Amino acid sequence: MSADKRPKSPFPSAREAALSARLCIDAPQCRSASYKLAFQDVDFLLRDELRPVRLQLELLKPELVLEEQHIESTVVIYGSARITDPETAETRLVSARAEFNRSKEDPLAAKKVESARRALENSRYYDEARKLGHFISSNTGKDQLVVVTGGGPGIMEAANRGAHEAGMPSIGMNIVLPHEQAPNSYITPDLNFQFHYFAVRKMHLLMRAKSLVAFPGGFGTLDELFETLTLIQTQKVQSIPVLLFGRAFWQRIINFDALVEEGTISDEDLELFEYVETAEEAWEIISEALRL
Numbered sequence: 001m002s003a004d005k006r007p008k009s010p011f012p013s014a015r016e017a018a019l020s021a022r023l024c025i026d027a028p029q030c031r032s033a034s035y036k037l038a039f040q041d042v043d044f045l046l047r048d049e050l051r052p053v054r055l056q057l058e059l060l061k062p063e064l065v066l067e068e069q070h071i072e073s074t075v076v077i078y079g080s081a082r083i084t085d086p087e088t089a090e091t092r093l094v095s096a097r098a099e100f101n102r103s104k105e106d107p108l109a110a111k112k113v114e115s116a117r118r119a120l121e122n123s124r125y126y127d128e129a130r131k132l133g134h135f136i137s138s139n140t141g142k143d144q145l146v147v148v149t150g151g152g153p154g155i156m157e158a159a160n161r162g163a164h165e166a167g168m169p170s171i172g173m174n175i176v177l178p179h180e181q182a183p184n185s186y187i188t189p190d191l192n193f194q195f196h197y198f199a200v201r202k203m204h205l206l207m208r209a210k211s212l213v214a215f216p217g218g219f220g221t222l223d224e225l226f227e228t229l230t231l232i233q234t235q236k237v238q239s240i241p242v243l244l245f246g247r248a249f250w251q252r253i254i255n256f257d258a259l260v261e262e263g264t265i266s267d268e269d270l271e272l273f274e275y276v277e278t279a280e281e282a283w284e285i286i287s288e289a290l291r292l
Contacts, residue, residue, distance in 0.1 A: 014039060058200045062193045069191065074148040074171065074208040075136050075286060077129060078224045079155025079215030089123040092116045125215050125246065126158045131279035132213065133162025139287065146171060148205060151192065155215045157184035173201050202227055211241040211286045216249040232272055241289045243282050247275035
């Protein structure tokens with residue numbers, strides 16, 4: 001139920017109570033942390049014993065916002081935060097080659113050139129994610145699909161960027177990390193969320209998902225992909241199209257056929273996903289599956 005349809009409670013709101021609590025006289029008793037309202041006491045909320053409460057709050061806050069924004073259907077796009085746009089990749093390759101020319105005897109310089117060259121090759125995935133974000137946001141027919149990503153740079157940025165360039169909203173679900181992890185600038189500000197718990201974040205990424213596209217990525221992408229496949233395989237979620245973008249990449253890093261041969265998955269499990277090579281191909285599969 002949206003906020004404007006909820007019946008008005010006869011009790012004072014939490015906001016009203018918080019304002020009243022500020023009126024306490026300046027006395028030691030009022031200044032004591034024990035006297036703070038529990039929901040205003042940050043030190044109390046951050047105690048280890050309050051972890052179950054924080055988990056519930058982290059689940060509830062995005063859910064209420066998305067409900068109030070009338071967002072019902074999403075397409076999840078996963079992928080590496082390290083894959084850059086072609087322009088950035090080209091600049092880095094030029095820089096690596098210049099460094100190599102200054103120190104050709106340095107094996108590390110040669111390695112940097114090879115790494116930059118491969119990064120430039122992989123930058124095509126940035127363009128494809130950008131196009132896919134645009135397709136999804138521009139061609140949704142009667143059912144508005146909204147792009148949702150992990151909210152970071154790389155492939156995530158590209159998908160949010162495509163939606164932004166289509167003039168449509170998109171969602172970012174960022175995670176607090178010890179190192180940098182700022183939200184990309186293409187996420188719709190009011191649909192930009194920050195999480196502490198990976199588990200809650202992954203749950204929210206899937207809660208409204210009508211399809212999932214996994215671009216090349218690292219541990220995070222693999223974690224998100226395999227959790228989704230496991231949930232579908234075990235019928236913990238309804239089956240949705242799962243698209244692996246770039247057959248060569250995925251078949252190089254994961255030998256699904258070997259899992260079948262070893263008897264750890266079945267032949268039917270290989271039908272839980274399919275490979276795509278272009279944004280156009282991905283969108284065709286998604287739109288056909290959803291009958292858009």
